[in-house]
Amino acid sequence: QSVWGYDSDNGPERWHENYPLAKGDKQSPIEINSKEVQHDSSLSSWHASYDPGAAKTILNNGRTCRVVFDDTFDRSVLRGGPLSGAYRLRQLHLHWGSSDQHGSEHAIDGVKYAAELHMVHWNPKHGNFAGALKQPDGVAVVGIFLKVGNTPKPEMKRILEEIENIKTKGKEAPFQHFDPSILFPKSRDYWTYHGSFTTPPCEECITWILLREPIEVSSDQMAKLRSLSKNAENEPMSPLVDNWRPPQPLKGRIVRASFK
Numbered sequence: 001q002s003v004w005g006y007d008s009d010n011g012p013e014r015w016h017e018n019y020p021l022a023k024g025d026k027q028s029p030i031e032i033n034s035k036e037v038q039h040d041s042s043l044s045s046w047h048a049s050y051d052p053g054a055a056k057t058i059l060n061n062g063r064t065c066r067v068v069f070d071d072t073f074d075r076s077v078l079r080g081g082p083l084s085g086a087y088r089l090r091q092l093h094l095h096w097g098s099s100d101q102h103g104s105e106h107a108i109d110g111v112k113y114a115a116e117l118h119m120v121h122w123n124p125k126h127g128n129f130a131g132a133l134k135q136p137d138g139v140a141v142v143g144i145f146l147k148v149g150n151t152p153k154p155e156m157k158r159i160l161e162e163i164e165n166i167k168t169k170g171k172e173a174p175f176q177h178f179d180p181s182i183l184f185p186k187s188r189d190y191w192t193y194h195g196s197f198t199t200p201p202c203e204e205c206i207t208w209i210l211l212r213e214p215i216e217v218s219s220d221q222m223a224k225l226r227s228l229s230k231n232a233e234n235e236p237m238s239p240l241v242d243n244w245r246p247p248q249p250l251k252g253r254i255v256r257a258s259f260k
């Protein structure tokens, strides 16, 4: 079956066979080379105003752990930075490795982090998410790097505690009263560039906002994430790890920095 994944027979090198956009000129993730980044003093700071009541459920879809929010009206929005207008928060999810040494999708000067958290927002001027996917300014994703250290942020605990209840593919649990802005690092410094979904169908509709400052998690918290399974309950155990796409060709794109 043409279902895509991260294994040798259905992984990133073969996605283009069923999803031709995967070979586009504005694909994500990318390798950020700070020497080639352009500081843009006209870039304003971004602002998130999230309603904790918008959080609904957390689920394991066999490819990631995803928290879903109510995006039926402007309840939790991101604005400013490179964006014009308010983008609605729809979901957040993570990508991680089989060890602490790798797992992020974007890399900074060759440095890969243990994981990368994505907060996915869409532009309501395009009617709905499906419509936004077809527009270059349709979607905005805030990317936060997770670094293993010994002063882990307590805020990640909430997501990781829920993992017990969504161990296998298809499991979903209520996840309410959660304000994801508690996950943001202190600094608002960011890089921004135009790219794509890092998973099929790989539409090139994303304004990426990558935060420079990583947040810290503990090695135990990473082990918890790696205890998720990509299989359903009654199938052979297969650990959900290495659900990251490698960096894609920059193809002349400019990466701008909000900081010097």
Ligand SMILES: NS(=O)(=O)c1ccc(C(=O)NCc2ccccc2F)cc1
Binding pocket: 118, 120, 133, 141, 196, 197, 198, 199, 200, 201
């Ligand atoms: N890793 S990421 O770049 O942040 C990313 C963000 C969102 C999606 C998504 O919504 N997929 C579902 C989906 C995509 C396209 C069409 C219909 C869908 F349901 C996938 C990847």
Ligand SMILES: [Zn+2]
Binding pocket: 093, 094, 095, 118, 198
């Ligand atoms: Zn993602």
